[in-house]
Amino acid sequence: MIHLASQFATPFHRRLATDQWLQKLRSFLEDTLVSHQEYQTADAIGSVRAAFNEDRFTGPLSLVKYDFVVELEVARLGTTLCKDQYNASLRYSPDSDTFAFKIETISTVETRAAERKKFAKVDKLVHTIESGGSRDVVDRFACPWCGGKVDVNFHPSGTVFAVYCETDGMHFSKHVEISTPPSWWRDKVSENWLDGGCC
Numbered sequence: 001m002i003h004l005a006s007q008f009a010t011p012f013h014r015r016l017a018t019d020q021w022l023q024k025l026r027s028f029l030e031d032t033l034v035s036h037q038e039y040q041t042a043d044a045i046g047s048v049r050a051a052f053n054e055d056r057f058t059g060p061l062s063l064v065k066y067d068f069v070v071e072l073e074v075a076r077l078g079t080t081l082c083k084d085q086y087n088a089s090l091r092y093s094p095d096s097d098t099f100a101f102k103i104e105t106i107s108t109v110e111t112r113a114a115e116r117k118k119f120a121k122v123d124k125l126v127h128t129i130e131s132g133g134s135r136d137v138v139d140r141f142a143c144p145w146c147g148g149k150v151d152v153n154f155h156p157s158g159t160v161f162a163v164y165c166e167t168d169g170m171h172f173s174k175h176v177e178i179s180t181p182p183s184w185w186r187d188k189v190s191e192n193w194l195d196g197g198c199c
């Protein structure tokens with residue numbers, strides 16, 4: 001069961017969000033929660049609002065007037081204290097009377113713990129570089145998110161380095177100040193730094 005508070009500000013959205021429309025949205029979200037095995041239940045409480053909550057976005061040619069943001073707290077089994085989160089941007093199609101996702105964010109106790117483990121691995125790598133560890137450690141390190149290669153670049157001054165996933169910097173990318181760089185740092189100097197020691 002999903003309890004959804006509607007937070008609509010414009011007359012257009014208030015007219016659109018009939019009981020029937022909200023019921024359809026709730027069913028859609030319930031099916032979604034069931035389909036994501038990360039969640040223990042499909043019981044949630046949350047809200048829906050228009051992504052663009054002003055009259056000027058609700059003209060006849062506007063597509064974004066059908067964009068919505070949903071934020072849910074999803075119940076876990078055997079506890080009322082701890083909840084999982086589900087956030088989504090979605091678009092309603094009036095022609096087919098259906099919803100479709102644009103972006104979904106799944107955040108559960110377990111996914112958050114897994115993320116923390118991945119960040120801890122990166123922190124360990126950073127610490128190895130800071131404490132003068134060998135370059136092999138960097139070369140052997142696999143990105144915790146994709147398993148791909150990781151690279152490290154030092155600022156020509158040797159006082160800052162960047163470590164990041166070569167496949168996609170969105171996986172992780174860290175800039176770290178360092179007082180004593182490891183012996184091999186000059187082999188990994190990059191000129192692609194902007195002033196201020198940030199690439």
Ligand SMILES: [Zn+2]
Pocket residue numbers: 143144145146147148165166167168171172
């Ligand atoms: Zn990666």
